[in-house]
Amino acid sequence: MNRAKLRQNIAFTVLGLITLLVVVPILLVLYYVIRHGWNAITWEFLTAAPRNGMKEGGIYPAIVGTVLLITGTMAFSLPLGILSAIYLVEYARDTLFTRLIKLSVVNLSGIPSIVYGLFGFTLFVVFMRMGASILAGSLTLAIMSLPVIITATKEALEAVPMVYREISLSLGATRWQTVRSCVLPYAIPGILTGTVLSLSRAAGETAPILFTVAAFYLPRLPRSMFDQVMALPYHLYVISTQVPNVPEKFSFGTGLVLIALVCLMNLVSIILRAHFRKKKQW
Template sequence: MTTARMREKIAFFVLGLITLLVVIPILMIIFYIVKNSIGSISWEFITQSPRNGMKEGGIFPAIVGTIVLIIGTMLFSLPLGVLSAVYLVEYARDNFFTRLIKLSVVNLSGIPSIVYGLFGFTLFVLFLKLGTSILAGSLTLAIMSLPVIITATKEALESVPLSFREISLSLGATKWQTVRYCVLPYAIPGILTGTVLSLSRAAGETAPILFTVAAFYLPRLPRSLFDQVMALPYHLYVISTQVPNIPVSISFATCFVLIGLVFLMNLVSIILRSHYRKKKLW
């Protein structure tokens, strides 16, 4: 074997090893959580409210709370994010104003989540008088999710071939018809990826919901959009650090449920994506 090929083999081996290093922590985290939660995970744990100072019972209200918050976040951020991206890519001319918007979007994604939390608290909870509520929490999480959704949608729209737009316009379609029928449908996989990614992050965040919606202990389901709810990440924080003598396995079981929820969301997006990818022929 020549030295060049030897070197190549060694390089491949090293690269493979490095790639493996990325996977190992994930596997270890999952293994560790599963191992420690196995004693507490049960049907009751998922379907019942906490009892006896959260030392017993389940985490049902927190699961519902997190799901409600994810849905609320999506309702606000998905239309806003997608339409903003459509405007930026399809309609806006390249000038100082639009460059400013694009720059802000990029910078928004770099802001720490606790800052979003405080912002949401002052704007939605205090100034708009929404109180600590599902509405305020969803809006705060939505603002946090926007940059990722906008960026992903922008990239998805830009990757749709220019010729599709020309075909549509040359047949006499209006600008909006062109966007609606010849651009957006082909951008859906990319939009989906960005949305699920940012919603998964929103599902696991504690800081933005800390002052805007999360309840320390509220063993019933929300009745309106102005109710507080328990949420998995905050509940996890509470039982791990704020309340003494809670079995460790309950914390890990909560972790397990949170990760499972995020995993389910990703699974749905993977299925939808592969469904749309089958139609992609160019």
């Protein structure tokens, strides 16, 4: 074996080992949570409300709450985020105003989530008199997700070759027709990735829902958008630190359910991506 080949093999081995290092913590976390939480996963745990100071029963209201919050967040942030990104990439000219918008979007993604929580509390809960409610919580989470959704959508749109737009426009399509049939279809996989990433983060956040929606203990299910709900991340926080003598497996079980929920969202997005990839042919 000559020297160049040897060097290449060493480099590949080192790179491979480093990549492995990245995967190790993820696998460890999963292993740890599954090992300690698996015993907690029973039918009752998934379908019953907590009982006896949350030391018994299940986490059903928290699961429902988190699902409702993700749905609400999606309903507000998806149209708003995707449409603004389309405007910024396809329509807006490069002016001081649009630069200001782009700068704000980037800066928004750097704000700590507790600040979003306080902002949501002041604006939605107090000023707009929504009270602590699913609506207020979803709006707060939606605002927090917006920057990532906008940035991901922007990048996905910018990655679509300019030529496609020229072809479409040169055939007499309007700008909107071009965006709809010649740009968006090719950007959807990228948009999905960014969206699911930011929604996964929203699903696991505690700080933004702390003052805007999350209930400490509320065994009944919500009846409207203006009700409070329990949510998985906050429930996890509560039973791990605020209530004494909750079995350890309950905490890990709750964590496991949250991870599973996020994985399920990722799975759906992978299936959707594959579906859209099949439609286009490179």
